[in-house]
Amino acid sequence: MSILTLNNVSKNFGKTEIIRGVNLEIVDGEKHAIIGPNGAGKSTLFHLISGLYKVSSGVIRFKDTEIQNRPPFEINRLGLARSFQVTNIFHRMSVFENIRCALLWSKGFRYSFWHLLARQSELNSAAEHVLDQIGLADKAQYPAGELAYAQQRALELGIAIASGAEIIMLDEPVAGMSHSEAENAVELIKKVTAGKTLIMVEHDMNIVFDMADRISVLVYGEIIATDKPSAIRSNPRVQEAYLGEVPSNA
């Protein structure tokens, strides 16, 4: 039932405890949002799950496999992909190449230096399909670094979903976007993550309450509540932590 489990996960930087004994279960196929004030440790938690940081203690399981302290590429190969808060794409490569590279491992090419990419029609049409999905088909040959911001975010989403990972983790996917751009981005996220498990960190509560099946609230490195949006809205501890922000604008 649960696809990702965190058991008593902690992370210290020197003597500073950033994540303190977090327990979390992500159910297969759910859309799970992690919210919390700035500095609560949301991004750190993402980094721990995706392998960018090593945990100080605790266990993280993807299905039955322990993944804590494994390198990011191994975790990705198991079926967990992520995006970043700051746009993180391959700037000098074309939009098409960005997506094609994201597909390579899952299509079994590994470190091959004997396959010519231009001749891999299945791979290339898969890349085109992802570009269609994220609405960047007409920009396929543009250098990724020259795209507009919202398009770069869409490309980043495309890189995350391309490999067909079962869990998609999105770190503030609409940060820095205008209202209409954010609306489009939300629609896109819903479309491309349909049927997958989604874990997202987001500050925009309207989006969180619109998209999430369940919400976890992280405050000072601890999860103070995990529940359905309606229950989170009326949770007094959450209200206290947010000083009344959550329920009023949701």
Place this chain on the structure above:
Amino acid sequence: MIDMVKSLSVKSIPWLGYLLALFALPQFFDSILAISIFNQMAIGIVFALSYNMLLGQGGMLSFGHAVYFGLGGFLSVHALILMEYETLYFSIIYIPLIGGLFGLLAAIFIGSFSTRKAGTVFAMISLGVGELIAASSLIFSSFFGGEAGISGDRTYGPTFFGADFAQNEQIYFVAAAWVFIATLFMYLFTQTPAGRMANAVRDNPARAEFIGYSARRVRFISFCASGLFAGIAGGLFALNYEFITEENLNAATSGRVLLMAYIGGLGYFIGPIIGAVVLTLMNSLLSNYTELWMLYLGIMFLLTVLFLPKGFAGFVMMHQVAWLNGKLKTLCVPYLIVGLPSALFMIATVAMIEMSHHEGESFPFLGVSVDSSSLLTWLGFAMLAAASYFAALKSLPQLRDAWENANGLDGDEESSQ
């Protein structure tokens, strides 16, 4: 491999042109000097392209690439020596393969720890390893021959279709064949998953790890391939010169290949080829005219870094948008009115540099005798330099406008002129 062969039939036209050019060159320029220059170019092209696999394609700044070139070269000369003693007996056309394999072995060993990180760490390790091998080469004289190096004789092997390889021209055809093969395979490497991921790791190693690839492994593969081709270049060097010394694997040689790749243009496959041709020409021809050619090379490198950071190839490719917009022609006149005074400025400056170098003597400069003790000549060149400098400066805005117009810019982007 089957893929590679099949693809040749599709995109073979530029490659056929390249092959033809390589083999037709000696028909047009058949002097001993020309053949000697072509041989140097051939070595330079393979070496610079192999360097580009590291820096241009893989984002690894190496200060010790000559190690693989030199080691390949040393083993190749040893192979020639063994042929002389009849321990080995095969056509010398395969010698670059021996160089390549040794370059590959060295790269596998050194790359196993140096490719852990890119950036400064990689650069420092490459510098350290380079110095270490260069210093060792003077210590282990049984293999490296000490300061004098080692020498062989390429004529001891069996003939190949009647060629005994006593002539440099015969070596040119061997080199041309190897240059073609090496260029083709280095190009094909860029079109494979490992080659493409090298670009991805260069751009964003952290992100590459989140799409399933170990950045270190990707770098290691590029590093090994680069060592292989550098070794092939070293083998060609051994065939051409029949000797090799410590100088061929030290920091100066590593610096020269960096210059070649950078001046030609790192981001483009053809860049290092241009760089190797230009630098070999400067090395061989300019050095006949002036003792200061190294100074001019340094100045050219500085100017390239400052004004053409993407090298000569990048400069040409910069015009792609203007060409697509059909406005390339509009740049001709502005280029001319900036280019002419710039050329005059360059001539006048070079004249003054040469005059200070020749201290009171007369010397030939562009076909005329220049008296470096004459105050009038000094004044004349100084005035020409000043006038042409201001003329070029004055016409720059016109070029900038034309550039923006040709590229459809609003005027806030730099023209890089």
